Amino acid sequence: xxxSIASLGANLAGSLQAGSVRKDDPYKVLKAAQQFEALLIxxxxxxxxxxxxxxxxxxxxxxxxxxMSIAEEQFAQALSNRxxxxxxxxxxxxxxxxxxxxxx
Numbered sequence: 716x717x718x719s720i721a722s723l724g725a726n727l728a729g730s731l732q733a734g735s736v737r738k739d740d741p742y743k744v745l746k747a748a749q750q751f752e753a754l755l756i757x758x759x760x761x762x763x764x765x766x767x768x769x770x771x772x773x774x775x776x777x778x779x780x781x782x783m784s785i786a787e788e789q790f791a792q793a794l795s796n797r798x799x800x801x802x803x804x805x806x807x808x809x810x811x812x813x814x815x816x817x818x819x
Contacts, residue, residue, distance in 0.1 A: 741811070748806035749795045756791035756799060 761784070795803055 741807075744810050745803070745807050748803040748810065749799070750792075751806055752799050752803040753788075753791040753795040755802060756794055757788050760787040760791060 764783075794800075798804075
């Protein structure tokens with residue numbers, strides 16, 4: 716999990732440097748921060764349960780596992796859009812601060 720989180724952070728930082736999220740577009744900064752938080756929440760949810768139990772603990776079930784994965788992603792996105800764990804706000808503040816500094 717830490718490797719995937721590090722790569723997510725690198726992708727977010729790379730998009731800022733590439734200019735896809737600019738300091739004059741606060742909506743894009745907020746959305747990028749919310750998406751990043753949703754990905755973190757998804758990783759937390761996935762690590763919180765054992766995939767080997769299958770759907771509702773009945774055994775190995777690929778369809779149930781896929782359904783659970785989709786549900787986790789949707790729940791994480793909804794949670795992040797409504798304030799989540801507060802990470803999106805912190806990320807947004809950090810990105811806004813770093814892009815508004817002289818030389819950026």
